[in-house]
Amino acid sequence: MKPAPFEYARPSDLGEACAMLAAGDDARLIAGGQSLVPLMAMRLARPKRLIDIARISELAFVRQEHECVVIGATTRQCVLECEGIVRTAVPLLAKVMPFIGHAAIRSRGTIGGSLANADPVAEIALVAVTLGATLLYRNGRVNAEIAASDFFVGPMMTALPTTACLTAVRFPVWRDARIGVGFQEVSARGGDFALAAAAAQVALDEDGICRRVALGVGAAARPLRLDAAGSALEGTHAEEAHVREVVHTALADIEPLSDLHASAEYRRRAAISLAVRAIADAYRAAAGTHAR
Amino acid sequence: MRVDLTVNGATHALEVEPRMSLLDCLRERLLLTGAHAGCEHGVCGACTVLLDGAPVRSCLMFAVQADGYDITTIEGLAPGPGELSPIQDAFCEAHGMQCGYCTPAMVLTAHALLVNNPAPTRAQIVDAVSANLCRCTGYAQIVEAIALAADRIRGLNQPERGR
Numbered sequence: 001m002k003p004a005p006f007e008y009a010r011p012s013d014l015g016e017a018c019a020m021l022a023a024g025d026d027a028r029l030i031a032g033g034q035s036l037v038p039l040m041a042m043r044l045a046r047p048k049r050l051i052d053i054a055r056i057s058e059l060a061f062v063r064q065e066h067e068c069v070v071i072g073a074t075t076r077q078c079v080l081e082c083e084g085i086v087r088t089a090v091p092l093l094a095k096v097m098p099f100i101g102h103a104a105i106r107s108r109g110t111i112g113g114s115l116a117n118a119d120p121v122a123e124i125a126l127v128a129v130t131l132g133a134t135l136l137y138r139n140g141r142v143n144a145e146i147a148a149s150d151f152f153v154g155p156m157m158t159a160l161p162t163t164a165c166l167t168a169v170r171f172p173v174w175r176d177a178r179i180g181v182g183f184q185e186v187s188a189r190g191g192d193f194a195l196a197a198a199a200a201q202v203a204l205d206e207d208g209i210c211r212r213v214a215l216g217v218g219a220a221a222r223p224l225r226l227d228a229a230g231s232a233l234e235g236t237h238a239e240e241a242h243v244r245e246v247v248h249t250a251l252a253d254i255e256p257l258s259d260l261h262a263s264a265e266y267r268r269r270a271a272i273s274l275a276v277r278a279i280a281d282a283y284r285a286a287a288g289t290h291a292r
Numbered sequence: 293m294r295v296d297l298t299v300n301g302a303t304h305a306l307e308v309e310p311r312m313s314l315l316d317c318l319r320e321r322l323l324l325t326g327a328h329a330g331c332e333h334g335v336c337g338a339c340t341v342l343l344d345g346a347p348v349r350s351c352l353m354f355a356v357q358a359d360g361y362d363i364t365t366i367e368g369l370a371p372g373p374g375e376l377s378p379i380q381d382a383f384c385e386a387h388g389m390q391c392g393y394c395t396p397a398m399v400l401t402a403h404a405l406l407v408n409n410p411a412p413t414r415a416q417i418v419d420a421v422s423a424n425l426c427r428c429t430g431y432a433q434i435v436e437a438i439a440l441a442a443d444r445i446r447g448l449n450q451p452e453r454g455r
């Protein structure tokens with residue numbers, strides 16, 4: 001469990017980090033290291049050079065911009081856990097924070113690191129896809145962006161160019177008066193990666209009718225946003241039988257992962273139940289925001 | 293590669309290979325063997341130390357990344373030689389251990405919990421120690437020990453012998 005030898009560099013700003021990455025030489029970025037270092041310890045990853053961006057201050061921030069919240073890539077998960085803007089403006093992200101590993105992981109792990117490592121059932125990736133977030137990156141001297149739904153390609157695989165550095169994530173903020181969120185996952189032990197997970201955000205009108213529904217599940221090779229199911233629930237009260245039917249249809253054609261921990265069929269069944277519960281939680285939470 | 297580590301209040305200038313984990317550096321170079329090597333990939337928690345007061349896995353950090361932080365290991369927790377911190381004392385009294393392998397990390401995890409939350413619920417204690425694998429105790433007495441320490445630190449239940 002010892003990593004292969006590597007060189008270590010700590011650039012002082014983003015420009016220098018990108019220049020080092022562009023130089024190639026089998027280099028990889030490290031920030032919190034909570035996903036990369038285990039891979040290195042097991043020698044599944046053997047970078048020749050580690051470029052440490054954890055202390056680049058321009059990459060660690062949380063700010064509100066227009067109708068969005070933008071979070072710098074190296075913002076640590078423990079910071080997001082207690083960040084007021086996240087709680088009020090991106091409640092679904094706040095909701096999943098306690099599910100990421102344990103406190104000792106979140107005190108080093110970063111939002112960008114979780115996204116860039118693209119574990120198929122990682123909580124932050126699921127929220128990014130569910131809410132339709134945008135990922136910002138710099139490749140050499142060029143700034144670019146990509147939709148979260150296009151970013152994740154497969155397990156531990158993303159569309160990020162190998163010479164690019166993820167710089168920030170932009171989450172859309174829902175301005176509806178009555179918003180609720182729900183998150184459900186099943187894992188072997190608390191803090192382990194989930195076998196399946198579901199995230200939902202619901203906005204209700206004055207009469208308790210769903211105005212907007214965003215639903216995503218983690219169970220397949222990458223997080224999936226269930227747009228058809230979301231639209232089918234808009235204009236309804238999200239009655240359980242209807243939700244179950246809609247979710248069942250939406251998940252009929254996905255290809256869940258299968259390994260010795262859980263079969264594909266188990267993951268599908270779990271994802272259906274978790275999605276139904278996540279919607280119910282979100283609906284209940286939104287209904288509770290009504291001025292009584 | 294040179295790195296300056298501040299551990300338990302003392303700064304050490306060290307020459308290390310970049311791939312040396314903070315855990316191995318603490319154990320092999322500074323002879324602070326209270327941080328234990330378990331799984332060495334971030335799962336078991338036996339290597340937990342405090343970095344600016346927050347619990348971290350020292351096996352998931354390279355020593356060269358750790359300069360400038362205030363690192364606390366189990367050796368730095370007691371107020372003085374031959375003394376115990378209130379949490380260590382409570383672990384002894386409630387017998388919150390069997391083989392002892394997970395114990396230093398459990399104590400540090402509990403320390404970080406109680407600094408931020410002096411009156412944790414049982415569920416919060418359970419959540420905190422779930423980050424650390426213990427294969428002996430079944431956790432019951434560890435949870436009791438942390439609850440006892442929390443009580444004492446809050447001054448609600450001072451030990452009879454007093455201080």
